Amino acid sequence: MYHSKMAGDARPRQRPFLITFNFVVGDDEPLAHHVPKPSYYSWGQANWQEYSRLVSEDCKRFPTKGTPNQQAKFLSRSIAKATAKAVPKGVTRVRHLWSADLEDAERKCEKLLSPIDGTTPSQRREILFSTRERKRLLSNHCKKEWGKVCADMKPTNSATWRTLHNIMSAHPTPTNLVVEGGREVPFTSQANHLVSFFKTKATRHPRAEVPRLPPRPTSMFRAITRQELASALRRISYATACGPDDVYNEALAHLPKIARVALLRTFNRSLSRGMVPREWRLGTIVPLLKPGKPAGRVESYRPVTLTSTVAKLVERILHGRLRHLVQSDSQAGFRADRRSTDALMWLRAHVQPTNASKTPLTSAVFVDFSRAFDSVDHHLPLQR
Structure with a gap:
């Protein structure tokens, strides 16, 4: 310098x-480009009594007759504002x-x-x-x-x-993204290049029909109870990233009673009207470098979306109602208490010949689709 x-x-x-x-x-x-270091909350030094008082005072003005958008926005602003005042920043x-x-x-x-x-x-x-x-x-x-x-x-x-x-x-590398021509670009241009690249990967089948919402059984979409909300709050994970609304799981776990009632009303209002608030549909996309891939290429990154923790909370409640109806018994991946070894053991038990029987030879084909999630039309699962 x-x-x-x-x-x-x-x-x-x-x-x-x-x-x-x-x-x-x-x-x-x-x-290098100057990137300000984020200031994290020090949850161990939080004043939860002050936090509860601030949220309770704010929730007295909760719009009980408002739309789900208004209610969700009010709660997110109230929780984020109380967190900023009652929880100090910085890691000791x-x-x-x-x-x-x-x-x-x-x-x-x-x-x-x-x-x-x-x-x-x-x-x-x-x-x-x-x-x-x-x-x-x-x-x-x-x-x-x-x-x-x-x-x-x-x-x-x-x-x-x-x-x-x-x-x-594998750990992410701080190397700047390199685009065509071998030149490095600043962070704003990197974000634009990533958006342009992944936008072309999300495809839709040309003959796909407009999706229609399935009928709502009363047993599945009944009003959410306080017991379900309390159970979901007990199972949330700490030390995780928040969405664009700046609401952390630690703040949700320490909500006072009046705020939990307001949150329950927001969930049920959204469920009864079939409307997802705009605050819950926003997300922060973070590109993560794939292991062993060059950092200078756009296709080497996997986009991960950080969504609202409030939306994840209601999704957890609805997931408990839907998983027994949607998931098949033959599915082993992405399920609790199931793993890929279960499917391999089943395959081996049905294919491997025994000494007493003469089983003919069996051929197996394993297919790994590249960018399977990006190439699947997301409207087709509703039609199935």
């Missing part, structure tokens, strides 16, 4: 002037892994970087030296802690296998 300070007078009819500047070299950091450092030397180096760098605008060359050199010293201390500290972890590894310890799995598993 180069810092310069020039001075001079370029007005006409002046004698030749000198341009003086300071030239500082020494920053070995690679150039693990003190037993943070030495006193690192604490002093961190405090010194923060003090030097605070008045970074208008600094002198000597101050910039001091900042550069302090930053390098902090990196050196952090590197030595990490090597020392990693040595302790390796010394404590045992084959019978589950933590050892978790550590090895995290090391061997």
Whole structure:
């Protein structure tokens, strides 16, 4: 990085002037697009009493006679606003892994970087030296802690296998997306290229008819009860990403009674009118790099959509009602308490010959469709 300070007078009819500047070299950091680090909530330091009070005060103005869109939007805004006020942001450092030397180096760098605008060359050199010293201390500290972890590894310890799995598993690369021509593009252009690419993959059968909603049996689409809502809230997972509405599962689990009643009314209003609120249909698409694929190609990414946690909650309730009617007993994948080994054992038991019988030879064909989900017309399952 180069810092310069020039001075001079370029007005006409002046004698030749000198341009003086300071030239500082020494920053070995690679150039890259600046991406602000997200600020995460520290749920362990949350003030849940204050959170319940804020949500309860807000829910007194809940639009009981409003549309599902209005009710869902009101609840999402209320929960997100209360979360921002009652839950502090930032991840606290693990003190037993943070030495006193690192604490002093961190405090010194923060003090030097605070008045970074208008600094002198000597101050910039001091900042550069302090930053390098902090990196050196952090590197030595990490090597020392990693040595302790390796010394404590045992084959019978589950933590050892978790550590090895995290090391061997694929991790996203920070390499920028490269498009045609071998040129890197900024993040906004990357998003546009990904949207244009995946938009062509979602196809629809040319002879597909307009889908019609199936009849609604009263036993399946009856009103959601408080017991069903409480059971679904107990089974939600923590430390997961939220959707565009900024509502986290931790916040849903600590909803007060008045907010749960309002949430139940929103679910039943949406169910009775057959309307999915707009807040629940929005999602944030995150492209994840496939293992072993080059990071510079658009087709190497798998899009994952982060949807509303409130929508996932009502989907969990309806899933408990529908799974016994929709899922077939012959399906082994994507089902609770079922796995692919069940299907393999069934196939082996029916195909493998025994000593007492002479079973003819059997041929098996296994087909793996590339981009199967993208190429299937999503309206056809309703017709089946």
